[in-house]
Amino acid sequence: MSERKKTFVITRFDPDKDEAPRQQSYEVPVQKNWKVLDALNYIKDEIDPTLSHRWSCRMAVCGSCGMMVDGKPSLTCKDSLDGYGDTVEVSPLANFPIIRDLVVELEGFLDKLKSVKPWIVKAKEKAVEEGTHRQTPGELEEFKKFSLCINCMLCYSACPVVGNEPDFLGPAAIALGHRYNLDSRDEGDAERQEIFRGEGTVFSCSYANECSEVCPKHVDPAAAVNQAKFRAVVDWATSFVTTRGGEG
């Protein structure tokens, strides 16, 4: 199998020893068709077992292995090394606090995600004997792409607002909240609109569109955020003649 050497410049940070993150270089014999994650696993297994990085499924489903590769957010199990030069820089996801090496703190994201109530909200649960909740293919199509998010957080690393405005809910959380607002089975639109209209939320987005550019699952969070803005404005405007939620 053909192989050639590449130099990987990896960000290292040990909270017990390092004042600040530093960089460390590794020479890796890269094989054809390797992904960035393969090289990181090679370093971990063969060169330096102290390197910390997250990964799990290796098939772009779990969303664990998001990192910055040559300064750009990348799902490393999906990102082929063929497109990179002889030196590849790998660092932890931008805009997140760094726990260790390439591992970032996710608690802040989970707080934001929870705040948009990413579940079906119903005023009254349907009794089992009343049957299942029915939904047409057309109704499903309205939100389906926003439900494909794997929480890889690349969109948060690409967003120029996330790094400057700590209160901003961010692309993935808004996309998921919007996904439930579009779901015909859901009745939580009014609750989520209150959250979306609050300080630092949907209107903080300046529509850079970078979140959609880097999304490995083509969720298009920029569309979700800007559709949520549109709905928030319509809801605000109609609130002068109806109760919030658009019902008379």
Added chain:
Amino acid sequence: MARAAHPHAMQSAKPSSTRTAPPMMPAQFPSSGRYRAYTLFGATGIVYLLLGFVTLRVVWALGSGEAAWNNLMSQLQNPLYIAFHVLGLVSVLFVGVRFFSLFPKAQPPRIGPAKPPPAPVITAGLYAAWIGVTVLLGAILAGGLF
């Protein structure tokens, strides 16, 4: 080297169980890669601000009599002013094209029972409206209508 992000970016309200390094902005922000178009899009705001001052000056001259008006008109023949207005035109074209490309997907899948038309139809409508308004204003300014 990337610059530091806001120290509280993506931090939980709960204190972390371990010491963390502060978040960093993406390394390429704001002057390279795809961010360049976004940064330029925002930077055109400076051009519009300056155009606003020029417009105020025009309005002021209009209210100050014929001599002031003629004086300003001759000043606007200056190549620097002409170059600035060309920059303004390029800025408007750039912002228009970027806005029209992003506008269709910002439309919700439906408003009440109504669904928006397909994205190419929306984009075509925006360009048609833009060209229509430009032709109309051009005709008015050329004295062809009033």
